[in-house]
Amino acid sequence: MIIVLKNNQTESKINEFKEYLEKKYNVGIHVSVGRDSVVLGLIGDTSAVDEDSIRAQEIVQEVKRVQEPYKKANRKFHPDDTVITLENGLKIGDGSVTLIAGPCSVESEEQVTEVAEAVKKSGAVILRGGAFKPRTSPYAFQGMGADGLKLLRLARKRTGLPIISEVMSVSQLELFEDVDIIQVGARNMQNFDLLKALGKQRRPVLLKRGLANTIEELLMSAEYIMSNGNENVILCERGIRTFETKTRNTLDISAVPILKKLSHLPVFIDPSHAAGIPWLVEPLSMAAVAAGADGLIIEVHNNPAKALCDGSQSLTPDMFDSVVNNVKKIAAAVDRKVSVFKAAVDI
Numbered sequence: 651m652i653i654v655l656k657n658n659q660t661e662s663k664i665n666e667f668k669e670y671l672e673k674k675y676n677v678g679i680h681v682s683v684g685r686d687s688v689v690l691g692l693i694g695d696t697s698a699v700d701e702d703s704i705r706a707q708e709i710v711q712e713v714k715r716v717q718e719p720y721k722k723a724n725r726k727f728h729p730d731d732t733v734i735t736l737e738n739g740l741k742i743g744d745g746s747v748t749l750i751a752g753p754c755s756v757e758s759e760e761q762v763t764e765v766a767e768a769v770k771k772s773g774a775v776i777l778r779g780g781a782f783k784p785r786t787s788p789y790a791f792q793g794m795g796a797d798g799l800k801l802l803r804l805a806r807k808r809t810g811l812p813i814i815s816e817v818m819s820v821s822q823l824e825l826f827e828d829v830d831i832i833q834v835g836a837r838n839m840q841n842f843d844l845l846k847a848l849g850k851q852r853r854p855v856l857l858k859r860g861l862a863n864t865i866e867e868l869l870m871s872a873e874y875i876m877s878n879g880n881e882n883v884i885l886c887e888r889g890i891r892t893f894e895t896k897t898r899n900t901l902d903i904s905a906v907p908i909l910k911k912l913s914h915l916p917v918f919i920d921p922s923h924a925a926g927i928p929w930l931v932e933p934l935s936m937a938a939v940a941a942g943a944d945g946l947i948i949e950v951h952n953n954p955a956k957a958l959c960d961g962s963q964s965l966t967p968d969m970f971d972s973v974v975n976n977v978k979k980i981a982a983a984v985d986r987k988v989s990v991f992k993a994a995v996d997i
């Protein structure tokens with residue numbers, strides 16, 4: 651971090667500020683005295699240095715960060731890719747493409763098991779299904795709650811597929827103890843209490859990018875989880891809000907190579923919530939894999955017209971089958987494998 655001081659500061663004022671910074675942030679200071687101005691270079695870990703508070707000091711003209719404010723998620727300090735291993739041995743982030751699929755929300759035993767069996771047959775290796783749903787309208791279906799998680803576990807038992815489901819609040823977390831991956835939805839990306847609590851438990855977390863959040867904010871949210879003790883985080887781009895109205899959101903495909911460059915964490919794409927339209931899910935999935943995504947999370951329903959949530963963007967099992975076939979072609983073209991099912995340990 652570089653701090654430019656205002657002109658004509660006395661030596662004692664500069665020294666006083668220097669000592670304040672050294673003490674408060676435990677950093678070294680390099681002072682360079684120019685003809686007109688004095689510049690302080692902070693040496694050491696500056697991730698805890700509050701830029702705004704420095705800017706507010708009387709003596710300060712300008713502050714500039716030269717190092718990213720995230721440490722744990724930063725590839726600079728962890729050059730190798732993070733590989734997350736689930737209980738059944740499935741590896742995420744090892745270079746292969748991991749396919750997650752399932753309904754937006756769990757609706758009934760028949761629905762979730764039928765979809766689970768269909769997506770498994772096509773090549774999905776993890777089953778998704780929301781039990782707690784963050785809906786825009788309080789009058790819309792809010793999910794089956796704990797019963798939904800029970801049905802998801804049942805589908806896991808029947809198919810052997812590990813499961814992923816969204817947690818919306820700290821108080822729900824105890825229900826997720828045996829859920830293989832815990833999802834943080836776009837609307838909760840900056841629920842910092844939830845992120846801290848997820849850092850204190852051991853399950854991997856799939857963290858979705860907020861509707862209007864920057865890549866750096868996503869990484870800072872990952873940092874919350876990681877700095878609290880859980881380094882198994884998967885980043886997920888799911889489309890952001892732009893002026894475009896032809897899609898539900900705009901898929902920021904550039905987030906994939908950027909996140910892979912900045913961070914060692916696995917990066918997934920959710921083409922369903924980005925597109926909002928079923929036919930668009932296939933080309934977006936292919937683009938994601940071509941761009942280097944570690945996996946996809948896709949909504950599939952056995953009867954989209956009757957779905958209680960997000961039916962208008964859900965694929966039928968046949969459509970999902972076609973997506974998988976095309977994704978396999980792209981994966982082969984970029985020299986990557988698509989993960990295959992691993993028999994689960996008895997749960």
Ligand code: PEP
Pocket residue numbers: 754780784834835836837858888920923
């Ligand atoms: C979902 O996965 O069903 C969901 C609500 O996603 P998002 O948080 O990306 O909107």
Ligand code: MN
Pocket residue numbers: 754755923949959960
């Ligand atoms: Mn959904």
